[in-house]
Amino acid sequence: SLCSLPYSFSPTFTPIKRIVFMHPGDFTPVCTTELGEAALRAEEFTKRGTKLCGFSCNDSDSHKGWIKDIEAVTNGEVKFPLFCDPNRDAAAKLGILDENLKDAKGLPLTVRSVYIIKPDKTIALMMTYPASTGRNFDEIIRVLDSLQLTANNSVATPVNWKQGEDVIVNFPLSNADADEKFGKDGYRIVEVPSEAGKVLDKNYLRYTSAP
Numbered sequence: 001s002l003c004s005l006p007y008s009f010s011p012t013f014t015p016i017k018r019i020v021f022m023h024p025g026d027f028t029p030v031c032t033t034e035l036g037e038a039a040l041r042a043e044e045f046t047k048r049g050t051k052l053c054g055f056s057c058n059d060s061d062s063h064k065g066w067i068k069d070i071e072a073v074t075n076g077e078v079k080f081p082l083f084c085d086p087n088r089d090a091a092a093k094l095g096i097l098d099e100n101l102k103d104a105k106g107l108p109l110t111v112r113s114v115y116i117i118k119p120d121k122t123i124a125l126m127m128t129y130p131a132s133t134g135r136n137f138d139e140i141i142r143v144l145d146s147l148q149l150t151a152n153n154s155v156a157t158p159v160n161w162k163q164g165e166d167v168i169v170n171f172p173l174s175n176a177d178a179d180e181k182f183g184k185d186g187y188r189i190v191e192v193p194s195e196a197g198k199v200l201d202k203n204y205l206r207y208t209s210a211p
């Protein structure tokens with residue numbers, strides 16, 4: 001069964017994004033650093049309208065004990081819920097059990113995944129890492145910024161994009177639509193060999209400044 005500790009968490013989603021951090025297990029080194037980082041950066045997530053929770057196949061006593069370790073080691077206060085799934089019911093349904101990663105009893109652990117869940121309860125992003133590699137929280141925050149920006153603005157973010165950098169005009173937009181949306185001089189078309197000498201309804205690589 002699922003429970004949340006030590007903070008309450010409503011299963012009803014509000015118009016706020018949720019991030020779920022699946023972690024392979026309590027009292028493991030990489031996971032300890034990750035949840036400590038999540039705690040330390042809680043404000044950055046709050047600022048982006050995002051609520052956090054952890055998830056593993058441990059029970060509430062285990063989570064309670066581990067939270068003390070996380071807080072002692074990282075100085076972060078774990079204010080977000082950690083789901084408990086000791087019977088692996090939810091993990092099995094979600095298909096997040098790694099059959100190559102077992103606990104001391106030989107039971108499978110969960111993969112090291114991040115889900116970003118949209119207000120409509122659909123998943124915007126899933127990232128899965130091996131047990132040996134901790135997640136990159138700068139990247140998770142960067143993705144949140146991209147999701148925020150691209151949700152309503154007819155733009156997409158290019159490779160390695162960071163806050164403040166130029167963005168891409170959404171591929172489905174025709175040039176006429178882009179003229180209307182950004183102004184004729186409000187975006188630039190990148191010349192590519194396949195489009196040379198052609199007058200097109202839509203050039204595919206176009207940049208504009210971040211809205």
Ligand code: BEZ
Binds near residue numbers: 029032101109132
């Ligand atoms: C870790 O977080 O360090 C870890 C988790 C599961 C298996 C091995 C290591």
